[in-house]
Amino acid sequence: MSVSVLTSPGTQMETAVLILRNPFGVTAMRLFFLKLKRGSEDLPNDPEPQAFTDLAAARIEAIQALREMSAPAAYDGIEITNTDGSVLLMVSTREALN
Numbered sequence: 001m002s003v004s005v006l007t008s009p010g011t012q013m014e015t016a017v018l019i020l021r022n023p024f025g026v027t028a029m030r031l032f033f034l035k036l037k038r039g040s041e042d043l044p045n046d047p048e049p050q051a052f053t054d055l056a057a058a059r060i061e062a063i064q065a066l067r068e069m070s071a072p073a074a075y076d077g078i079e080i081t082n083t084d085g086s087v088l089l090m091v092s093t094r095e096a097l098n
Helices: 055-068 093-097
Strands: 002-007 014-022 025-037 050-052 077-081 087-092
Touching: 025 055, 050 055, 055 077, 055 087, 055 093, 077 093, 087 093
Parallel strands: none
Antiparallel strands: 002 014, 014 025, 025 050, 025 077, 077 087
8 A cells, every 4th residue: 555646737736646566466545634614623633645536536535424413504515635635525404414
């Protein structure tokens, strides 16, 4: 298992990728942070990135996490960032609960 940093063609945005090698081949998983948001408050969030196949898979995880919360309406949603801190997507609580 190794982590590589790739730069998207035509951009300066870097993406960390987790490379998993197994007897069946190689799998690349992108690393994302899922950050719970409530206004401008600095909420405690997981300091370790999570590995997903792509941004769509990270979005699905964010939606499921918001749906499983005991009081999701108390939060704005979950911000998905890459490993350099660039915001890629904001999943709002409203979106997740509809």
